[in-house]
Amino acid sequence: MRESIRFVRQGKIVEIADLDPMATLLDHLRLTECATGTKEGCGEGDCGACTVAIGRSRGGKVVYEAVNSCIQLLGMVDGTEIVAVEDLASGDTLHPVQAAMVEKHGSQCGFCTPGFVMSIFALYQHSEGPVARGEINDWIAGNLCRCTGYKPIIDAALSVCEGPRADKYRAASADTAGLLDFLSDDKDIFIGDDTRFFAAPASVEGLAALYQKHPTAVIVAGGTDVGLWITKQLRDLPKIIHIGRVKGLDGIEDTGREVLIGATATYAKAEPYMRAIDPDLGELFRRIGSKQVRASGTVGGNVANGSPIGDTPPALIALGATMELRRGDRARALAVEDFYIEYGKQNRASGEFVTGLMVPKLKPGQVFRCYKITKRFDQDISSVMGAFRFTLDADSVIREARIAYGGMAGIPKRAKAAEAALHGTSIRDSAAWSNAFAALRLDFAPLDDHRASANYRAETAHALLGKALLEAAGTPTGRTRLIGRREEFTDAAE
Amino acid sequence: MPPSDVMVPDAELSVVRKSLPHDSAPRHVTGSAAYIDDIREPAGTLHIAPGYAPIAAGKITALDLDAVRTAPGVVAVMTADDIPGANDVSPKLLGDDPALAGDTIRFHGQVVFIVIAKTRDQARRATKKAKFTTVAETPIIDVDDATDLVLPDYAFIQGDPEAAIATAPRIFEDSFRVGGQEHFYLEGQIAMAVPGEAGEMLVYSSTQHPSEVQHLVSHALHVPSSAVTVEIRRMGGGFGGKESQASQWAVLAALAAAKTKRPCKMRLDRDDDMIMTGKRHDFRVDYRVGYDDEGLLQGVDVTFNARCGHSEDLSMGVVDRTMFHADNSYFYPQSRVLARRLRTNTCSNTAFRGFGGPQGMVFAERMMDQIAYRLGKDPLDVRKANFYRDGSRDRTPYGMQVTDNLLHELVAELETKCDYRARRAEITAWNAQSRILKRGLALTPIKFGISFTLMMLNQAGALVHLYRDGSLHLNHGGTEMGQGLFLKVAQVVAEEFGVDMGKVAITATRTDKVPNTSPTAASSGTDLNAMAALNACKIIKDRLFAFIEEKWQVPRSQVKFRDNQVLLGNRVMSLGELANAAYVDRVQLSSAGFYKTPTIAWDRDKAEGRPFFYFAYGASCTEVTIDTMTGEMKVDRIDVLHDVGKSLNPAIDIGQIEGGFVQGMGWLTTEELVWDKQGRLRTHAPSTYKIPAASDIPEHFKVELFESDGARVDTIYRSKAVGEPPLMLPISVFCAINNAVASVNPGTVPMLDAPATPEAIMKAVRAMTAGAD
Structure with missing residues (x-):
């Protein structure tokens, strides 16, 4: 059991033990660190002004994804590196992404700019060599700009991606990955007491036991929905169980006949598998939320929260997908279409949670x-x-x-x-x-x-x-x- | 003092006309450009959140705030009864816009109380604990149901339009709707008030109109204006939404600071911001038109029914500008342009880039389309036939003569450059063989009048200090909201003293440096403030010339300020050396500057005069494809040619044109405001209100500046205003969609409303084929 969260900022490990379960990453940056470069535009993950990059260790390197810090719970960033807009420049030398934005006149009022810089930073790290305009549009689809009309921002992204990828993050990638690996452990996280806590169990068994004990707790996978319950509905969520650390729950497997999607697999991770089933599914996934939302949000969460306008359920239902639910040590399978009973009501028992989805691939004909x-x-x-x-x-x-x-x-x-x-x-x-x-x-x-x-x-x-x-x-x-x-x-x- | 009668040859300019990056660009991209929420809060700063009633119209019979007061972190709660001075944030002090409503509610979202707490989160959560007892009335939501007026009807009448229409060879009448628009500045409304000694109040306000905030705060606190200082370094976007609508939050922050004697900050949540603040006016436009077989207008009778919301706010000026632009680029031989300003139980509609002009111009373009489709002509030909012409066809419906007309040459150049005719033929052929997808093409012009139509606002002040080391401090009454105003004015100052931009310190707008300022609005920021700054520079330079003549006997004709040096006859020195020498000789090195626009005049009561100093022109050509099954639409290509006179900074101007285009495109396509029957705004966040995203602009988005000798009147370096005019260029997007709809059933007149959402397009498409087959 660990009673704190830990993450990497500017090459150093930050450890937080007195974590409010509802604290957001944006509030941590702006109010605690007084790092005010990251802006709040909407507080619901739709404008991208608060975009930061989250780095995770993958095979000895750091892989960065852009996320909306306004609806990212601070506890969820355990084990990652957080990169915010102030971190990029080295002294007076701008990061190549920043320099391109200045050169192409990519900022006017400047309020959306840090978010764009971070989204393009994530693209810059993700890619090698020139990037097509359509792909750039995808990377910045989650960033709204009301001043420029986007053209100079797209030009800046095109321009910086034409150049070599050489920056301090690439140079430090192995070291940072080492630091992140050092932080990685198999301990359950539990901060607080039985009345108010942030928990992040490390195993399905731990999760099942904890949720059975606290069936009123809110399960958070990507937080792209639950984040709004906090920032917009101002609900008090005293008990939060984050399932992002649960081992084995984020897997995706193509068995040849079907694709198995773990409950915490993000849209971003699932997208290529879906595209392989059918191009329309790939296009659908491309258009769900934004890069930021797809980097956090999960297919399992989209199905589980029962929104009448969730985008994946109709596709999954047409494909004949089934889902697996678990309560304590009992699991059951259910057709996705049978999960939805009426608005706001799903076929899910108290203490029961979604562990994964089974999506049949298309057969000949x-x-x-x-x-x-x-x-x-x-x-x-x-x-x-x-x-x-x-x-x-x-x-x-x-x-x-x-x-x-x-x-x-x-x-x-x-x-x-x-x-x-x-x-x-x-x-x-x-x-x-x-x-x-x-x-x-x-x-x-x-x-x-x-x-x-x-x-x-x-x-x-x-x-x-x-x-x-x-x-x-x-x-x-x-x-x-x-x-x-x-x-x-x-x-x-x- | 006439500042620049003589045009300076471009070759002699070293700073002006250069595409310099925005002065804050390096700070924007590193996150170090501070907006109000980024200013380090003084110790003990409290936070404010607004509370409002659950109804859109009616009475509050009881309000129980006990649970609010005892909520965690709450320091104080204020209602209308707690305001020591005037409870009024109306820009004209009309008393119809209370800072805090009493027991009468006139729209859903009207603020009734504020909570002041230790943290913003605590303040927001506490507001939810209020218990309202109300008697709701049925709210009046749109213009069709409204009868009460915020202002009397007002009209421009030229000739006898009724007779002209009655005797015209062809007549039609029509009615259509054009929607409003949320500003969606990325930085929401915010203010922080810091109390000082002896009743002083320093207010940081994200406002386009610091002087108005100052005056309203002083009224609310019941202190003289001199006790209140308002500062704004930069806004995260304004677009008119922070002209009058920023005041309420500044006033509330100041009231809270005065009450608690602590700094107080009020930053609206995005949803509250969208629910509580006014938007672009939406209209139902009813019109009758008479024209001939060639499409030439004979008479126009148009009534603009504006949704003004619950109070007057800026609806006089905004809707007047709708009337001033009801002609767009076209000569109306006989006309009546009438505006009706209707009161509704919705947020009070306000300034928004274009200030009512866009709605008037959409009407004119829609009318041109209707005539063309009725006659089976290309809409561009009907447009061109009706353009203003020098001579007998140059008088506007408000009596002003158009003397700087660029329409003919500008439109002809764009028509050629974008290959309009060949593309028209290709699209017509393509549409004939495409059943589901249909393409459309339109080329539309703009003519936009520059000057505040409220004459007193056409003035500006600046303050320039030259220090002994040769560095310059620049301040003026204009505010920076991203448009590059601070940069352009600094370019003018740097040019005047012949120094690099780095020598000119750009400073925050403050009411204690330059008083009694006009709002940064009406595209006038550079025209007015750069002239005022130039005049301040000239006053300082005149003193330096006199000093040089006396000390070194060098006449001013032999003194040059250039390349970071001052050349005095054979002598060369730095600006700092000169400044220091002048200081030692006790020469004043600081000056205020002032400017007022010459030659303009407007008598609203008589509807007579010459309200505009000049016109800005432009044109754009857009191609779209629609899906006639679903109503979806994609913009395929945009070409723009726009007149900025001779540009002070081409990169900044192109940025304004591109950005204005996309903002206007959003207004006419994806941006839809929806109120429910209870008067609640249902589109109050970016999840439900859709401004354009990056993929909504086509790869071919070409913007060029129209080359000319510059403004024909004496503007700053012969440049023209660029803030608002481009907003109206994307009327070509709307007309291209209309054109695609028309292709569904050639010969039938398309009836498309704005915004052209997929639903609106589908409705228009269905109407084309209704009754057919």
Whole structure:
């Protein structure tokens, strides 16, 4: 048992024993360290002004990821290196990323700038050689700028990535990794007492026992949702169990028939596996949150928190994914679609938690499509999310249709009437399509809200099914889509 | 004193016209540029959080704050009864904008009490413990339901528009909506007040209008203005959102500091900021137009119905500017431009980059589109036909003659450069064979009037000190919000003394250095403050010239300040050597400078005069693709040609144009404000309110400055204002989307509202084919 957290700052180990379970990394930087370079723009992980880089030891090197420090609980950074914007320059010599931002006129008011610098810093560390513009857009999709219109910032990122990667972080990588390895241990962390604590168990058994003892505790994986309960809802969360240290829970494995995703595997880690199942899944994952959110947020958390507009559940349901839950020493498996009962209510017992997901890969004859409809392409929450898996036989007859939507009901939900209307029909049978569109109206009674009206949702659900059928019947996505075209993925793969 | 009648040849300039980086850029990128929340707090600083009632309209019958007062860390709680002076943060002291509401609630988010606590977290958590008992009324949310006015109706009338429309060969009438916009400055509203002795109060406020904050704080504390000093080094964005809307938080911080006798800081949470502060006005525009078979306007009768929110705030000036720009670039032979300013139970709408002008211009462009689609013409041809022309077609609906018209040459140059005609043909052919995806193209112009239409604001002051070592201290009434104002003014000062930029110390705006200042707004920051600073420099230099003439008998014509040296006939010395010699001879080396814009005049009651010193021009061409199944849209290409006169700093100006374009594009596309029936804003955070992200701009985003001899009036180095005009360039995005919608069913007139969200686009697309087939 360890009663403190430890992390690396500016080459030195910081140890904190009097940790408030709800303390955020941003407050630690700004209020405790008085390191005010990192800014708070929104306090909900959506603007990126508070971006810092988190370094983890991987094979003798440090791997950096950008995260939103405003919703990162301080306890979660145990065992990592924290790099903030003030750390980059050496005396009066700017870091190459900073120099490029000055040279390209990448700052105007300057308030978003530290966040951009840190996101581009993470890209700089992550890549070797020039980086394509589209990839740069992804790396800064989680950083909002209201002054520049982004062009000079993109230019700065392009420019700095054209140069060699040579900075003090690369030079110190092995040493820092050594320091991080030294900090790594197998001890359970527990700071506080039975009424108020931050805990980070090291094993599934430890987690199960602790959660059974404290079923009212809040489980935090990436914190991209729970962080907002603290910063926005101002809820008091006296008991926090962070599961990021649990050994074996962050794994992802491709068994050949399916992909197994541990509960604490981040979106970022899962993305290539999903892309390998189908390009649309890769595109969906690319558009979930931002780099910062995907570096922290977990697929398991997205499924477990039961949001009606979570982006992964509809896709997982269409794919026929199952999940594994555990309570004490008892485990059970459940189809993802059966986890959601109604808005805010899931099929999960007190003290029970998600340990992983099993996602079947596509079989020959299966066509998968998914579409995320938003006001803004990047880093936005769906008004409607549709996912489709059609199993076709050799004669192009639909033997099975699995259709799931988000944003159409209080929970992610299958369109069973529409599925039934398609069963046994040819993928090119327009009469069957019409029946399916009509059936879709029976499947859902969507709501009006600030993201979209009920009418738009209903029409879009119809449009997405139509699009999926058109594409499954052979229309190339160059004719059906503005972004995420599958032909481009194919080209890129060749 | 006329500062620069003679244009200085560019070749003789060493600092002005250079693309220098923002003066704070190295500090921005290292995190060492301090915003108000980054200033080290004095020991004992307390933190303030606002509390508000759960209704949008009605009465508070009881308010129980006992649990708030006893919450952890709480030091004090204040309500309206605790304000010693005026409970008013209205910019015109109208009394309709209380710092703390009494028992009447006029919008959801109106602050009723503040909590002052040891930490910000404690203050925020304590606000949740208030118990309100209320009697709610049905809130008036949008203009369709509103009847009460914040100001009387006001109109410009030229000729007999009714008769002109009635006798025109073609007539139509239409109504459409253009949405509002949240500023989304990255740094939210913040102020810190530090009490001094004898009733003094130092207020750090993220404000575009320090003098107004000073005056409102003095009224609230019931102390003279001289007791209050307001300082702002830099804002993390303003865009008009910190012109009048910054005052309330500064006043509350000062009230709390006066009450507790401790420094008090108030930083709004982002959601509170978006719920509580005003936004760009949204409109329903109703209009009738008469035109001929060529698309030439005969008469225009337009009514702008503005949602002003619960109070007047700046709605007079903002909506006046809508009227001033209802013509955009087009000659209206006979016209009536009427504005109706409606009171609603929503936050009080306010200044936002363009200050009402964009909404007027969107109307003009939408009208041009409608005429073109009715006639089956290319919208660009209809636009060009209606441009102002020197001679008989140069009088605006408010009677001012347009004498510096660049529209024809600027638009022609862009049309050629962006290959408009060939692309139009290619897109028409492409659309004919594409069923789901449709492309659109539009080229739209802008003409934007420069000057405050409230005449008294067209003045500025500056303060320049020359020290004995030759270093310079620069201060002026303008505020820095990222636009590069401080840099541009410093460039002018460095040029005047012939020194490097490093010799000019840029300092925070403070009301005790330069008093009675205008807001940094209306794109006027550089025009006014650089002239004031130049005049201060000239006063100091005049004293130096006199001293040189007396001491060394060198006439001023033989004295040059350049290359960090002063050349006096055959003698060469550093500026420091000269300054020291002058000091020893008891020459005053410090001066204030002042400037007021010449030749402008506007009589609002009579609607007569020449309100603008000059116009800034520009044009942009945008290509988009829409998905007619889902309403999604992607911008494929943007070309801009924009007039900044002769630029003081091309890099800064291009930055303003690019940034303004993307901000305006957000207003017309992804940024949507939604209130529910209870009057609660539902889009109050970046998770729900979507400003453009990096991937929303196309790879081809080309911005060029229009080459000319510069402003035709005597502006600072013949430059033109650049803050607001580019915001309106992306009307071409909106019109390109409209054009793509039009291609769905050629011959049918598209009816697209702004913002063009996927839902709005889908609705417009569906309307194109309704009744068809």
